[in-house]
Amino acid sequence: xxxxxxxxxxxxxxxxTPDLAARYAKHCAGRGGAYTRxxxxxxxxxxxxxxxxxxxxRAEIALKxxxxxxxxxxxxxxxxxxxxxxx
Numbered sequence: 440x441x442x443x444x445x446x447x448x449x450x451x452x453x454x455x456t457p458d459l460a461a462r463y464a465k466h467c468a469g470r471g472g473a474y475t476r477x478x479x480x481x482x483x484x485x486x487x488x489x490x491x492x493x494x495x496x497r498a499e500i501a502l503k504x505x506x507x508x509x510x511x512x513x514x515x516x517x518x519x520x521x522x523x524x525x526x
Contacts, residue, residue, distance in 0.1 A: 441498045443485045443514050446478040451510050453502050455495040459486060459521075483521065485514035 442459055444452040444466065452474055456462035465471035466480045489495035502513060 440489055441487045441495050441502065442483060442519075443502070443510065443517075444475070444480040445482050445484050446475065447481045448478055450478050451484070451507065452478065452480065453499055453510070455489070455492070455499050457492075459483070483519040484511075485517035486519050486521075487517040 440457070440459060441453065441455050442462070444454075444463075446452055452466075452472075454462065454472065462471060463480065463483060466475040469476045469479070471480075487498060489498055502510060505513065
């Protein structure tokens with residue numbers, strides 16, 4: 440799945456994972472990636488299910504190429520409503 444995080448400084452972070460809860464916990468603990476070590480996550484904005492890792496990677500690449508406004512529009516379409524993100 441492809442996910443989009445809002446970081447505490449307001450920046451956005453996109454990534455892929457088969458296990459969102461475990462990956463988000465790693466990000467929050469500072470072990471999820473170089474970017475989120477210096478830009479801790481505030482909350483999960485959106486999650487898009489993908490058929491497989493290849494599809495998730497292609498979707499991530501496409502999302503990362505978009506300007507911030509487009510990423511936020513994408514987040515509205517795939518809005519996360521989970522309660523385990525701390526937000």
